[in-house]
């Protein structure tokens with residue numbers, strides 16, 4: 001059928017149902033360079049450097065260098081499975097686009113030229129210091145990542161804030177996990193995703209909200225497939241995603257109607273007395289206010305707002321009530337919203353009121369994105385003081401000073417500005433120097449056109465990346481060449497709080513250095529090397545970070561060293577000194593004790609707000625964005641380098657359009673269309689498919705033009721961007737070209 005054009009076979013191969021086949025015979029799909037069994041000199045195991053699932057990979061070595069990899073069959077996370085990115089994890093290292101030398105632009109109009117590290121470091125220090133002298137210390141900021149090792153994040157956060165006088169630094173985790181962090185902190189008293197992956201296997205009712213597990217976390221989906229309870233798998237997503245197709249129930253709610261929808265579910269649970277009253281009374285507070293709050297969210301009202309029939313809403317509430325072990329999982333469909341924190345909490349509230357937390361197969365579970373977003377949340381020194389501490393708390397500052405052996409006055413007593421305010425600061429002139437580490441904002445940040453313009457206003461821009469060709473690196477005044485995953489040692493923390501090891505199994509190209517060693521060099525050239533004399537190696541830093549977690553919810557003082565992590569297949573926090581590693585997994589709150597001083601969890605709720613940019617006559621479509629295929633990673637700097645992965649996804653930007661809309665607009669499959677928002681217009685290939693509802697279109701985030709369209713609106717509590725809702729217009733490309741030409745002609749006459 002023409003109007004129901006299908007994705008190429010190879011693309012569809014990564015939908016949930018075909019995943020198992022692929023895992024059984026990866027060779028058939030050309031994945032991985034499985035080494036000749038006779039040649040490997042040795043094999044070592046380490047965690048994958050793409051997503052937060054944190055799979056274990058066996059790296060096969062010849063003379064100490066990686067020659068191939070296979071998924072680790074003993075690692076408790078993936079038990080012998082990997083997705084295409086994992087199989088191809090070594091490929092991105094071999095590319096002639098790698099940054100192999102520092103590059104410096106001597107003046108605004110000149111080209112980037114290769115220089116040695118001494119010149120690069122002198123430029124870094126002298127330029128940033130000059131900016132600070134002229135405009136104040138706070139005029140230099142950094143933007144970092146969830147994709148370098150924990151020890152490196154801690155080094156960056158400490159070097160910049162304790163050594164260089166930088167106050168404002170934030171991570172790309174702001175684009176991703178900030179909402180979950182804010183929601184957990186307010187509800188539980190600490191940023192604490194409570195689950196272990198075993199919960200996917202033990203639930204009888206799995207509720208996935210704004211989460212396309214089959215594409216974004218395919219190995220977690222495999223854990224769902226191992227569930228022997230014939231679970232109800234419920235997907236709440238405006239699109240009929242690969243995960244929705246594989247689920248038992250799909251609720252295609254109107255985009256961003258989640259908050260209303262979940263208040264509506266709570267209303268039904270309360271009206272029917274389907275509550276765990278004992279749990280609510282003993283372990284929570286503010287429930288009475290919540291009862292009042294959801295009174296007006298009747299099934300009829302909620303149906304009207306969410307587009308889901310009232311009887312289906314009731315059916316979902318029934319399933320939640322009847323399930324013995326109900327688990328709620330959410331990802332970016334929730335976190336990336338203008339009222340995201342309250343939405344995440346409306347999910348947490350459902351788990352609390354039904355007592356679905358702390359037991360196997362339950363939980364209010366935010367799924368993490370990047371390999372070390374969880375490391376960033378605790379140790380990047382951006383939103384918390386190292387180890388989940390509070391910058392404003394003098395006792396916390398004193399503890400950090402003691403462990404790091406640094407003077408008290410170097411620690412700021414307040415957190416810095418979030419990402420969006422740093423960008424606003426460039427516009428207002430308060431931020432004049434910017435250091436970007438392991439993130440590619442010129443592609444990934446919201447309302448991209450504005451950001452591009454603003455970067456040009458900086459006095460000095462440094463980009464530290466493994467490639468010199470990223471959309472962001474080409475704007476830099478100085479590029480610092482970084483070693484990548486596989487070329488350095490350190491730890492990552494995965495979505496279930498498991499600390500795993502990354503290892504050096506390949507040489508970095510040319511003069512590229514690990515981020516860790518770049519930070520060491522900077523400390524020396526900046527003149528604050530003395531403060532960091534204990535920061536000699538990633539493992540030395542791990543030992544200090546470990547001591548910092550003493551008595552924190554994330555206490556890992558029981559982890560002796562890297563070897564212990566290696567031997568045990570990673571270890572989840574908490575693991576305090578003296579604790580035993582029983583079957584090496586644990587979930588939080590099995591004792592019903594939350595992290596607020598009174599040990600109780602809190603119900604949070606608020607009035608629902610109107611859409612910031614509803615569709616209208618001029619922009620009648622709602623634009624959704626997200627992950628396209630399992631073979632594409634974000635801005636594609638890494639996955640775009642693998643020939644095998646390239647074969648698994650469309651090269652050019654495509655837009656998913658419902659057949660009815662395509663028909664009405666005269667758009668044919670595979671033709672070019674123009675998408676226009678209030679900010680920009682872009683072209684994409686039409687992919688006509690009923691997976692999106694009429695009135696909605698979907699663009700995968702992996703194509704650099706996408707974020708030009710999106711309105712820069714943020715959640716007030718988490719400052720996370722509202723990536724998943726903007727109003728756009730859609731035209732067949734020919735038509736708009738004609739219209740433009742006509743209007744130009746009119747203009748000329």
Ligand SMILES: Nc1nc2c(c(=O)[nH]1)N[C@H]1C(S)=C(S)[C@@H](COP(=O)(O)OP(=O)(O)OC[C@H]3O[C@@H](n4cnc5c(=O)[nH]c(N)nc54)[C@H](O)[C@@H]3O)O[C@H]1N2
Nearest residue numbers: 210211212216255256331332333369370626627630633634
């Ligand atoms: N292959 C691959 N895997 C990845 C990544 C990658 O780039 N490629 N990135 C990793 C990272 S960093 C992250 S954060 C995760 C993201 O993982 P996911 O969040 O699962 O991925 P997305 O596709 O961004 O968004 C999930 C779904 O949210 C839906 N959605 C949009 N608006 C709404 C809404 O208003 N309500 C609801 N309920 N749903 C909505 C979208 O239709 C989409 O299907 O993936 C990780 N895994």
Ligand SMILES: Nc1nc2c(c(=O)[nH]1)N[C@H]1C(S)=C(S)[C@@H](COP(=O)(O)OP(=O)(O)OC[C@H]3O[C@@H](n4cnc5c(=O)[nH]c(N)nc54)[C@H](O)[C@@H]3O)O[C@H]1N2
Nearest residue numbers: 176438439440444464465466482484625634635637701723
């Ligand atoms: N429209 C839309 N936009 C989105 C999203 C969406 O759903 N929709 N999702 C958002 C989310 S959840 C995320 S997480 C962001 C991701 O956005 P980005 O962080 O910008 O995406 P990446 O492509 O992962 O960028 C990582 C960069 O680090 C470099 N790199 C990799 N490893 C290393 C290393 O070890 N050291 C150094 N120094 N550099 C390294 C890579 O080459 C790359 O340039 O995008 C966000 N943008």
Ligand code: SF4
Nearest residue numbers: 048050051055083086
């Ligand atoms: S699922 Fe994530 S961690 Fe596992 S192999 Fe794929 S990208 Fe790597």
Ligand SMILES: [Mo]
Nearest residue numbers: 175176369370
């Ligand atoms: Mo993310």
